[in-house]
Amino acid sequence: MYLTPEQQAILDGSKGETMAKVMKTLVMYGDTFGADKMVPVTSEYNHLVTSFGLKMMKPVFDLMQQLIDAGVVSSQQFSVDPRPVDKNVPANFLQNFIFNKIMYSKQESYEKQLNELGLMNEDAFTCACYLDQVGNKPGKGDVLSWAESSAVVYANSVLGARCNRNSGIMDIMGSIAGFVPHFGLLTDEGRKATWVIKVDCKRKPEAQLLGSAIGMKVMEDVPYITGMEKWLGTELNDENCAYLKDFGAATASNGAVGLYHIENLTPEAKELGASLVTEGAQVYVIDDAELERVQREYPVIWKNPNAKPKLCFVGCPHMSLQQLKDWTDRVEEGLKASGNQKVLIPTVFTTAPAVKKEFEKTPYAARLAATGVVLSYICPLMYMNNPLCGSMSVITSSNKLRTYTTARYYTEAQILDKITKGV
Numbered sequence: 001m002y003l004t005p006e007q008q009a010i011l012d013g014s015k016g017e018t019m020a021k022v023m024k025t026l027v028m029y030g031d032t033f034g035a036d037k038m039v040p041v042t043s044e045y046n047h048l049v050t051s052f053g054l055k056m057m058k059p060v061f062d063l064m065q066q067l068i069d070a071g072v073v074s075s076q077q078f079s080v081d082p083r084p085v086d087k088n089v090p091a092n093f094l095q096n097f098i099f100n101k102i103m104y105s106k107q108e109s110y111e112k113q114l115n116e117l118g119l120m121n122e123d124a125f126t127c128a129c130y131l132d133q134v135g136n137k138p139g140k141g142d143v144l145s146w147a148e149s150s151a152v153v154y155a156n157s158v159l160g161a162r163c164n165r166n167s168g169i170m171d172i173m174g175s176i177a178g179f180v181p182h183f184g185l186l187t188d189e190g191r192k193a194t195w196v197i198k199v200d201c202k203r204k205p206e207a208q209l210l211g212s213a214i215g216m217k218v219m220e221d222v223p224y225i226t227g228m229e230k231w232l233g234t235e236l237n238d239e240n241c242a243y244l245k246d247f248g249a250a251t252a253s254n255g256a257v258g259l260y261h262i263e264n265l266t267p268e269a270k271e272l273g274a275s276l277v278t279e280g281a282q283v284y285v286i287d288d289a290e291l292e293r294v295q296r297e298y299p300v301i302w303k304n305p306n307a308k309p310k311l312c313f314v315g316c317p318h319m320s321l322q323q324l325k326d327w328t329d330r331v332e333e334g335l336k337a338s339g340n341q342k343v344l345i346p347t348v349f350t351t352a353p354a355v356k357k358e359f360e361k362t363p364y365a366a367r368l369a370a371t372g373v374v375l376s377y378i379c380p381l382m383y384m385n386n387p388l389c390g391s392m393s394v395i396t397s398s399n400k401l402r403t404y405t406t407a408r409y410y411t412e413a414q415i416l417d418k419i420t421k422g423v
């Protein structure tokens with residue numbers, strides 16, 4: 001790959017041995033994917049995927065410490081994925097012991113490292129860092145060094161930024177060096193669609209199911225999606241952005257999508273239209289029956305498929321402020337219709353700490369609490385990622401959580417019925 005004299009000098013040690021190793025790592029990464037050059041990272045902030053002080057991640061903590069000790073830190077501040085533990089989330093004595101004393105016993109020292117490396121602020125723990133209340137929202141054309149898959153796909157597709165689906169650690173390397181290898185979704189060619197998705201549904205598709213269907217079909221390719229205008233219109237308002245947040249996370253986890261275009265809605269599709277579609281692109285038609293098939297074929301991996309749900313998670317990726325308000329209304333209405341006072345299944349909604357703070361300033365917070373729903377800032381995946389919780393019968397409206405854990409997926413309407421009516 002071509003390196004500028006400045007980049008070559010860094011590689012040769014002009015900024016010290018540790019920085020040279022950072023550069024070498026990036027060059028090797030770029031070479032693997034056929035990068036032609038390194039380009040500057042241009043976003044104001046970075047976002048890191050590694051947020052959890054999991055004891056077995058000692059090599060990561062050691063590496064972070066080497067960077068701190070050598071003074072090789074990023075000039076960018078960053079947000080980071082959600083914290084793994086919250087005492088407000090239902091857990092029994094043994095689970096709490098495992099979370100705090102065994103699994104995430106390094107959380108405190110790791111957060112200290114994150115602070116030394118440049119964490120934006122104490123509220124910057126969320127995967128939905130681009131929400132207004134969090135403030136890490138890149139602009140169109142910004143080059144990023146992110147790794148969190150749900151954030152990468154949102155930044156590329158909805159914000160028009162440019163970022164590859166990097167791995168954890170590579171995200172901080174790019175930010176420290178200030179350069180990332182130029183390939184894939186950073187290039188005009190790599191942002192072209194090799195699939196046309198024709199949505200031919202009679203009702204607005206469930207965001208998480210549509211994303212899942214597309215992800216499983218196109219895998220890491222770029223889809224150009226048509227037929228959504230009658231539900232989403234042509235403006236990226238709050239409601240559409242929340243829809244696309246959930247949709248994109250499902251494409252990125254049920255498949256490996258890093259960028260999608262939606263006709264007449266997402267920035268590049270608005271600008272370039274069908275010229276984004278490559279010649280010979282494959283076509284996938286999605287109707288209501290196809291979405292029903294996708295949901296029907298999800299494997300149920302509970303030990304007892306007929307078990308009563310013990311816990312419900314909504315908010316993976318983290319919920320927006322408007323989603324929290326809408327869900328509060330819906331839960332209240334569901335309870336009223338069924339004559340119940342509180343949700344029938346312990347339920348946790350997850351959101352960014354900064355959004356939680358804003359929500360708590362509104363009357364909705366007391367109303368939601370009165371329904372029995374717990375509001376937390378954790379990542380449900382981190383909660384579920386151990387044998388004790390993995391054997392619990394957990395339900396969720398998140399296709400990402402379904403993909404990576406034993407949690408069972410239901411549509412939002414089904415979740416609502418289960419928690420408010422028990423059906």
Ligand code: F3S
Nearest residue numbers: 127150316317379381
């Ligand atoms: Fe976010 Fe954790 Fe889900 S990082 S997307 S809440 S798995």
